[in-house]
Amino acid sequence: MNIVDGLSYREWQKRNSINFKKLTKLQQKKARKKGYYNIGWKNVRESWQVLSQILDPxxxxxxxxxxxxxxxxxxxxxxxxxxxxxxxxxxxxxxxxxxxxxxxxxxxxxxxxxxx
Known part of the structure; x- marks a missing residue:
């Protein structure tokens, strides 16, 4: 099992999903346009970067x-x-x-x- 920054793939996915659901519909659209796609290691990590830019720093x-x-x-x-x-x-x-x-x-x- 791969672990990156102390989280497994499923934990990264879950964290992304939880934070994505907190966004408004407009913010969710913006996140998808910026490349939010929560499947696959590379995409999950990039999706976290997208969410981090949108969420409060x-x-x-x-x-x-x-x-x-x-x-x-x-x-x-x-x-x-x-x-x-x-x-x-x-x-x-x-x-x-x-x-x-x-x-x-x-x-x-x-x-x-x-x-x-």
Whole structure:
């Protein structure tokens, strides 16, 4: 018997089916369009990926807290904060670059088309 991530084929199928039934009819259609097909090892694993994208994402901070891993939860929060700062800096740099381009275009237009 094959076991992947601690679950047998039938357990994977059952987990998929239970979670699929929790979806709204519209979400079920969306899952099928994305490739949900709960037969065959490869399909069952891919179906879990499809369901995972549709279901509420797991909050790793809460998972670690529930396991009693306070240090891991704090480390995760710090990592997320650092990643957020990096993304914010990149966004600011992008905005400043675009602002410079806009100012250059505006100056070029003013020089080319002087006011009457």
């Amino acid at each position: 797991i909050n790793l901070f809460n998972v670690r807290l529930n396991k009693g891993d306070l240090v891991g939860a704090i480390d995760h929060s710090i990592l997320e904060a650092e990643q957020s700062q990096i993304i914010a800096r990149q966004a600011i740099n992008d905005i400043e670059r675009k602002q410079s381009k806009i100012h250059a275009l505006a100056k070029e237009s003013q020089d080319k088309y002087q006011l009457l």
